[in-house]
Amino acid sequence: MLTKVIGGMEYDREFLTGTVGVLILSLLSEREMYGYELLREAERRSSSAFQLKEGTLYPALHHMERSGLLKGRWRDSETGRSRKYYRLTAKGRRQARSKRQQWLQISAAMRSILGDSHA
């Protein structure tokens, strides 16, 4: 079975499928960000448990932009460096809310099945 080591722990790849989209939508629901910033933010928030790969992030961002969930625009930062910032569209915001709700329900259900000692 395929596994992936994240933060010193082995995770089933199948288990992680679908988390990238939720992660991106959740982070962008707070503010617009560029690719590198998203990677660092996911790593920081999860205490390095989630280390998004660039090779996963950029195709995902482009796919979500093509699907109308995100809108990208080029903007100069304070340092004068030009970056492509992504923000959620109205459709993306709805998707983010829906995904967040699904995850909360699934994780609550899993906690109740696994029991608090395993949560």
Next chain:
Amino acid sequence: MREDIDAVIEPIVEAAKIPGRRRRDELRRELRSHFEDSGLTPEALHDAVARFGNTARIGDSLRKVYRRDYMLLYIVKVGACIAAATIAAILIEAIAGLRLESDADAWHLSRDFAHAARFGVVLTLALVAAAEATRAPFTWSRALLSLGCYAIVSACALSVNAHSVGAFVTAGILATIGAGCARAATAWTSRALLTLGAFTVAEYLLHQSLGITFGPIRALAASAILLMLWASTITIVAFSDRAFVSAFRTT
């Protein structure tokens, strides 16, 4: 330093097969800004490249994102190719069907023009289908799709006019011969002569089998017109292929 970054970015952009120079440049710019954010020291760049993962796989993931655009452009290419080849076929048949009326001293189209033009259009469709089916690198899915489209058009035509079955079958046979001759010879002259000979034999035998009086000279004359039609169609197919490839050229 820039060369090292480009060595990672360019294979990704090329493999992504994104239609449109602007969007490809935007992807380049985005990935370049990512590496710049990672740090521009040799160590930082080395780490960033290592983290980036397999460039072929990333390019493939991006290609899947833009596959719909690719397919759409491909359909437009085939459609434009059929339209141009059809116009060329009608023009060729019109020129071949021009007759000088001796008593009125005026040009007019022969009575067979409508029939010949209709067959010319069907042959054009068959030739484009054969070109797509045998395109290198060969794939069964594309071959079956091309032949399936030709079969659907044939079925639609048959539902309108039941007598058109002969034209579609004959065009299919001639297109198969044309595709075979194109593979058998590389030089234009030998390819054209081989195709002309094969068309003449096929035309003669097809008419004989149907009990229609059609001598070898007439078969040769008819095949010469079909050869022009074949040449114009494969030239248009080659031109549209070049235009399509240039739409994805990254350099």
